[in-house]
Ligand SMILES: Cc1cc2nc3c(=O)[nH]c(=O)nc-3n(C[C@H](O)[C@H](O)[C@H](O)COP(=O)(O)OP(=O)(O)OC[C@H]3O[C@@H](n4cnc5c(N)ncnc54)[C@H](O)[C@@H]3O)c2cc1C
C-alpha cells in the first residue's frame with residue numbers, strides 16, 4: 020500500500036531554515052514507521068538522518084514526533100495511525116536539531132547526571148548479596164523500564180517553559196534511587212529535589228505518562244518523590 | 256584531532272563498561288562507542304545471567320562448568336570455562352552491590368529461574384541458575400554500569416565510529432575514529448586498546464541483533480592481523496518472532512512455556528526427553544526446522560508456536576512483561592490467550608577475535624599475543640562457548656572477562672611508555688575515506704547488503720552442505736567485487752549514515768567470507784554447526800579451534816589450534 024511521508028529536513032551546513040520533504044513509500048500495515056524511514060534512506064534518499072539501533076523499543080534511540088505525537092519509530096506501526104496513510108515525521112520537540120530528525124541529547128544527559136543516578140551506600144557490602152524484600156524491589160520496578168528515550172521530557176510543558184526544570188525522565192531516575200531500599204543517601208537526594216527546578220516543578224499535567232513508550236506511570240512516581248519530601252524525616 | 260590516553264576501550268556494552276570501571280580509578284581511560292552508550296545492544300538482553308548461587312535450589316559451579324562444556328559440544332576451552340563459572344557468583348554479588356535491581360526470592364535473596372541447558376547433578380535435571388530482573392536483565396545491568404562509569408568520571412566519546420587500529424612494530428598503539436556529528440577524523444594514541452564491539456548478527460537476514468551489530472571490531476582486528484577463531488559457529492536462537500526475528504527469550508520456556516507444532520504436539524519431548532523445551536539452542540533450532548521440513552509447521556508455513564497461555568497473566572505480565580509486549584505490538588497476538596508464532600533467528604557469534612582468559616589477543620596456536628591489543632565480550636573468542644553458547648552465559652562472559660582484561664591492561668600499561676606513532680595517520684584515513692566518497696559507482700549499497708543477508712540465511716545458517724557453502728562463498732566474493740563499485744551519494748559531514756552503512760557493509764562482507772570458509776573447512780557437525788553431508792561429530796579430526804587469518808585480496812588462511820580439556824572428556828551429547 021502506498022503511504023505519503025512528509026519529513027522534517029534541516030541540514031545546518033546547507034539550509035537556512037527547516038523544510039519538509041515528501042516521499043512515497045510502499046508499506047505493509049504491519050511495517051514499523053522505522054522500516055519506512057529505512058526504506059526512504061536505503062532506496063530513495065541516503066541523506067535523510069535519524070538515529071536507530073535495536074529496532075524493537077529497548078535501546079531508546081528513535082523517539083520522534085509522528086503525526087504530532089511523540090513515539091518510538093520502531094514501536095509504532097503503519098496500522099496504528101488513522102491518517103489515511105499520510106505521515107508527518109518531525110524530530111523530538113524541545114531539543115536542538117543537529118540534522119533532520121537527529122537532536123542534541125546533551126542537555127538531557129546533563130540533567131540525568133544532576134540527580135546522582137547511582138546507588139549510594141557507604142556501608143561495606145556483605146560477602147553475598149544485600150537482602151532486599153520482594154516488596155521493596157517491586158516499588159522501583161516501574162522506573163527500571165525506562166530506556167532514556169526522552170519522549171517524556173520532550174513532551175513536558177513545564178520543561179518547555181522552564182529550561183532549568185530537571186524534567187520527568189531525570190525525576191524518574193531520582194525516584195528509582197530514592198525508593199531503592201539499599202540506598203542510604205535518601206535525605207540528601209530529597210533535599211536536592213526539593214525546589215521548583217526539581218520535583219515541585221511538576222504540575223501533574225500527565226503528558227509524560229501519556230507519551231511514555233514503556234507505559235511507566237511517570238507522573239505518579241514524581242508524586243511519590245513529592246510525598247517523600249513532605250515526610251522527609253521518615254525514610255520512605 | 257589527536258588525543259592521548261593510557262587505554263582506549265571501543266564499545267560501551269557490558270564488556271567495555273566493566274573493563275572501564277576496572278581501569279577508571281587510576282588510569283586515563285576513554286570509551287568510544289558508535290551509538291550512545293546506553294543504546295548498546297547489551298541493553299536488549301532479556302532472560303538473565305547465569306551463576307550457581309543456589310538461592311532457589313542446590314547448585315554448584317562444577318555443574319555450571321559441566322553444562323557449559325557439554326553445551327559447547329566439548330569445543331570450549333575448559334580452563335577458561337572453569338574461570339568463568341567459578342567467578343560467576345562473585346560477579347553477581349558485585350553487580351548487586353553497585354545497585355543492579357535483581358528480582359528477589361521470598362527471603363530477599365536474588366531470584367533465579369531455569370534456562371536452556373542448565374542442569375544439576377551433571378545433567379540430571381533442569382536447575383534454576385539464571386539471575387534476572389524481569390525480562391530486562393541486560394537493560395538494568397547496562398544502565399547500572401553506565402551510571403557507575405559516570406560516577407567514576409570516565410570519559411565517553413559517544414557516536415564515534417572506529418575506522419582502524421594503529422599498529423606500529425607489531426604493537427597496537429591507538430585507533431582512528433570518525434566523529435559522526437562532524438565527519439572529523441580523530442586519532443586516539445594510547446598504550447593499549449580493548450575491543451568490545453559486540454556481535455555481528457546483521458550479516459544474516461533474520462536476526463535478534465541491532466542495526467549496530469555489524470562486527471566492526473572483529474573486522475578491524477582481522478585486517479590488522481589478528482586471527483578470528485571459530486567463526487563458523489553462529490547461534491540461531493529458536494524463538495524469534497516469525498518474520499521479524501525479534502527475540503522471545505528462553506526465559507519464556509524457563510518459566511514453563513512450551514513449543515508446539517501444527518498438531519499441537521509438544522515435539523521437544525520426542526527429541527530431548529529429559530529437559531524437553533529447555534534443551535540447548537542449537538538442538539531446539541534444528542528440531543523446529545525438522546518439524547517444519549516434515550510438514551508440521553503451522554498452516555504449512557515455516558514457523559511453530561510458543562505457547563505461554565497456561566502460565567497465567569501474573570507471570571506473563573510481570574516476569575515476561577517486555578516479551579509479551581513485543582508479541583502484542585509486533586506479532587499482533589495476545590500471549591495470555593494465543594500462542595506466539597516463532598522461528599529461529601540469528602542471535603550470537605560464538606566465534607570472534609582469538610583471545611586468552613586475560614583478554615590478550617592471541618595470534619597463533621602457541622598462544623603468542625598481539626602487544627597492546629585486548630578484546631572482551633561477544634566480539635572475542637576466549638573460548639568459553641565453543642560450538643554452542645548456553646543462555647545466560649554471554650552476559651557472564653562480558654563481565655568476567657571484561658574485568659580480567661581491565662586487570663591485565665593495568666599491568667601492561669604500567670610496564671611501558673607511550674609508543675611513538677606516525678604523524679600522518681589521520682591524513683591516511685582521510686584519504687581512504689575520500690576515495691570511497693569520490694568513487695563513481697553503479698552499485699547500490701542496499702542491494703549488496705540484502706543479497707549478502709539472503710545468501711547467508713539460505714546457505715550458511717542452521718543446515719549447511721559443501722554445495723551450499725561453496726555457492727555462498729562464490730556469491731560473497733561476487734558481492735565483494737560489486738562492493739568496490741558501491742558509491743556514497745551523501746556528501747555531507749554531519750550524520751552521514753550512508754558512509755557508515757558502507758563501512759559496516761565492508762566489514763560484514765569480510766566476516767561473511769570467514770564464516771562460510773570456516774564452515775566449509777569443518778567437515779563434521781558440532782553444536783551450532785550442522786553439516787548435512789557430515790552429520791556426526793568427528794573428534795579425531797575436528798576437536799580443534801578454527802583460526803582464520805587475513806590475506807589481502809585472497810581468501811582467508813584457515814589453520815587450527817588445540818582445545819584445552821581438563822576435567823571433562825568429550826562424550827556423546829544427549830539431553
Ligand atoms: C535480544 C537479545 C537478548 C539476549 N539475552 C541474553 C540473556 O538473557 N543472557 C545472556 O547472557 N546473553 C543474552 N544475549 C547476548 C548478550 O546480550 C550479548 O552477547 C552481550 O550483551 C554483548 O555485549 P558486548 O559488551 O560484547 O557488546 P554490545 O553490548 O553489543 O556493545 C557493543 C558496543 O560496541 C560499540 N561499537 C560497535 N562497533 C563500533 C565501531 N565501529 N566504533 C565504535 N563503537 C563500536 C557499540 O556502540 C556498543 O557500544 C542476548 C542478545 C540479544 C540480541
Ligand code: SF4
Nearest residue numbers: 165166168169171231
Ligand atoms: S520515562 Fe518513558 S518516556 Fe521518559 S525517558 Fe523513560 S522510557 Fe522514555
